[in-house]
Amino acid sequence: GRYAIHEVWLQLFSMMFIWGLLGLWRRGTLPYLWSAGVGLTGMILTKETYAIHVACALLAIPTLAISYALNRVPDLKPAKQTWSWIDLAMIMIIGGFAIVFFYSGTFFNWSGVKGLYLAFKAWTETGAAGHGHEKAWDYWLGLMMPHFEIKRADFFGYELPMLVGLVLCLFCQKFKNLNLRYLAIYGVGSLVAYSIVKYKTPWCIISFGWPLLFVFGGVLLLVRPKHLRFTQRAIAVVLCISLGSSIWLNYFKCSSPEEPYAYVQTYNDIFKLTKPLLTLAKRDPSNYHLTGHLIRSSVYPLPWVMGDFDRVGYYEGGNMPANLDGDFLLVQQDKIKDVEPKLKGTYYTEMMTLRNYQEPSKIFFNATMFKDLFPGRAPEFVGGAQKPAPSPVPAKVP
Numbered sequence: 001g002r003y004a005i006h007e008v009w010l011q012l013f014s015m016m017f018i019w020g021l022l023g024l025w026r027r028g029t030l031p032y033l034w035s036a037g038v039g040l041t042g043m044i045l046t047k048e049t050y051a052i053h054v055a056c057a058l059l060a061i062p063t064l065a066i067s068y069a070l071n072r073v074p075d076l077k078p079a080k081q082t083w084s085w086i087d088l089a090m091i092m093i094i095g096g097f098a099i100v101f102f103y104s105g106t107f108f109n110w111s112g113v114k115g116l117y118l119a120f121k122a123w124t125e126t127g128a129a130g131h132g133h134e135k136a137w138d139y140w141l142g143l144m145m146p147h148f149e150i151k152r153a154d155f156f157g158y159e160l161p162m163l164v165g166l167v168l169c170l171f172c173q174k175f176k177n178l179n180l181r182y183l184a185i186y187g188v189g190s191l192v193a194y195s196i197v198k199y200k201t202p203w204c205i206i207s208f209g210w211p212l213l214f215v216f217g218g219v220l221l222l223v224r225p226k227h228l229r230f231t232q233r234a235i236a237v238v239l240c241i242s243l244g245s246s247i248w249l250n251y252f253k254c255s256s257p258e259e260p261y262a263y264v265q266t267y268n269d270i271f272k273l274t275k276p277l278l279t280l281a282k283r284d285p286s287n288y289h290l291t292g293h294l295i296r297s298s299v300y301p302l303p304w305v306m307g308d309f310d311r312v313g314y315y316e317g318g319n320m321p322a323n324l325d326g327d328f329l330l331v332q333q334d335k336i337k338d339v340e341p342k343l344k345g346t347y348y349t350e351m352m353t354l355r356n357y358q359e360p361s362k363i364f365f366n367a368t369m370f371k372d373l374f375p376g377r378a379p380e381f382v383g384g385a386q387k388p389a390p391s392p393v394p395a396k397v398p
Contacts, residue, residue, distance in 0.1 A: 013042030135200035165212030187211030296332035
């Protein structure tokens with residue numbers, strides 16, 4: 001459901017930014033200036049952690065100068081810049097306009113522009129405290145390292161190419177290519193910065209790990225011609241292991257809490273709710289108007305998955321609808337005792353767990369609406385108004 005997570009966009013724009021900087025050094029042409037400007041603008045619009053990437057990119061420059069002083073490279077001389085100050089001003093104006101345009105909610109929420117600096121307050125608090133996502137400083141190294149689980153016959157090696165690239169960064173002085181040496185310095189700096197921040201989630205590795213992959217590919221520039229074929233085969237083995245691990249994760253273990261990359265992942269239990277709903281909607285599109293009440297503290301990713309159902313209420317703050325009966329309900333376990341006495345309808349029920357670290361929930365499917373999907377099954381819940389009244393006790397004759 002969450003296919004546009006911001007780390008992917010941060011990776012794209014940070015790559016554009018770095019590519020623009022290196023291109024200005026090597027070529028000095030206007031397209032590279034635009035790449036750097038658009039990359040910086042995109043990072044600012046994507047996530048406040050752009051500050052880490054900009055700081056690491058700038059600090060990598062004097063570090064590269066020291067590296068050059070220790071071991072010169074033949075291609076360090078900068079190219080003549082062919083762009084003008086007018087070009088730079090144009091990029092700054094367009095980038096500034098884009099930032100204000102989006103931060104102000106297309107000019108309808110001017111106070112939103114304060115988010116340019118208010119975001120850092122929230123970010124520093126999250127980064128320092130962790131807010132439930134605290135990890136040790138070596139968390140990223142643990143994700144890159146291969147892990148063997150003999151009992152389950154599992155092997156985790158998703159980031160082996162990144163790990164090899166990190167090791168090669170130790171030999172960056174051997175690179176005679178300015179770009180690779182800079183990427184090695186920038187990549188290690190970003191890894192160190194992200195390791196210092198206490199807040200760590202697996203998907204953050206997308207943002208800072210890509211320079212290490214370029215260094216991994218650059219190993220071919222370090223070996224002698226007689227060792228080239230062996231090196232190519234070793235690279236192929238590492239890539240195949242990473243590909244196999246990724247396939248195993250995405251198609252077989254995607255919701256297993258034992259997988260390090262299945263982090264607060266949605267369980268397959270979600271299909272207990274979504275499959276019946278989508279089946280009815282496929283039969284008759286008018287069923288996208290079914291009334292549903294989702295009563296639990298956290299309902300994601302259901303708002304994304306069920307975005308086409310336009311009569312679904314999400315009650316995350318402890319509040320409830322005036323009329324609890326609906327075509328379907330999802331009720332958190334500790335709320336069941338408050339909801340069931342107020343229900344009047346007849347329902348099929350299921351227990352489900354949305355994701356790890358969450359309480360189970362109970363699903364209620366209206367028996368009239370969903371009876372075709374549960375053939376031969378009697379409804380498990382009958383509301384108070386449906387229950388037959390007890391027979392009156394006959395009065396005793398004196």
